[in-house]
Amino acid sequence: MTETVTIPSHYSDHSFHAYVARPAGEPKAAIVVIQEIFGVNPGIRQKCDLLAEQGYLVVAPDLFWNLGENVQLDPDVEEELQQAFDYFGKFNADEGVKDIESTIKWARSETGGKKVGAVGYCLGGKLAYMTAARTDSDASVGYYAVGVPDMLRESHAIANPLMLHIPTADGFVDADAQKAMHEGLDDHPKVTLYDYPGLDHGFATQFGARRNEEGAQLADSRTDAFFAEHLA
Template sequence: MSGQDITIASKDGNFSGYLATPAGGRGPGVLVIQEIFGINANIRAIADNLATRGYFALAPDLFWRQEPGIQLTPNTQAAWDKAFELYRNFNVDKGVEDLITSLDHLRALPGSSGKVGCQGYCLGGLLAYLMAARSDVDAAVGYHGVGIDSKLSEAKHIHCPLMLHIASADAFVDTKAQAAIHAALNTNPYVILHDYAGADHAFTREGGDHYNKKQADLANQRTAEFLAGNLKG
């Protein structure tokens, strides 16, 4: 497995991404969709882990239109303030466009099987949901996605397997929003919803204030099985 920063060409300009390559040089792909902290050490570690499991893993820089190269460590107030500023000014539609460009880039890599999934966190959880509705991604996973309840009108367009991990005590996704997500998606045959009782936002981020190893391990195992079943079969 090896990882490197790469350049991705789009119609609006070039942007960077972190690409981790499987040791065998062949396999399906996974887009790793960032939180509001950019392509930081945590996101790179997730990509590296996916590469050890036989995937090309690409984490594109989705804040490049505001400030390229953001890598924040969420352990200071200044980092949080900067992250929320970037989040407030983020154009979701352009973000999905950049992810679709990144999806095409992954599919075109030498050794790629052509199958590509995505997994995203926080803002990336919302974007994973939107990728299931707006793109031809083969499978999508969202962890504690913020704002999905405001985009439920797009649920009818979901046409690929989608798994969402919902933190029941998420400070950024209240119980009303969670209920709306369930009401809109429970009967969708493409969608699997998992709830994690007592878990708060970012419960899977190692080193974070709300990290819950037991529930994170469960969510990550479910994701591993889901992606393998849909991308490696």
């Protein structure tokens, strides 16, 4: 079952919508799915639906709530891609993580105190890293996260497991940035990094030209096993 819910902020007087996918039975845990720069679009919603089929309560907050109403963009349409970049430039990641924290609190309450994980893509990958460092998420996963080298100083605050999927041909995260991520995180006891040789940004998207089927299935299988272990 899917629905749209309203989540109250835990730190201010605003609220925001979120897409929720519920499992057939009692959820074994919850997962927050963190959007790309394209909003809570069909690809993000399908990721929620697939995780719900595995028995999780899954929620994707609309983090662009103050930039536009119900933002849903297609990266394969040039005008919409440029609109997404514009939103990215205006988005405040620090405020976004607070909304993710509100979502985690909502999901934990909704499941009666069960574990809550987070998984994000692109911008959401960056936010997943920040979520691991700044919230009580029980396990976090980031796909092709941007901007992580600028936040390595926060790595000491990562107390629960974090997995990052890094495509080596990422057009938005160059070789120097990838090297910095490995140098800063390889020795962290809570962090696991996986490289995907030759793959580009967005390789695990559900729809569209960016998807690499083999790479997406490998990364998603690792994510599924990671959550099965750490959200049990």
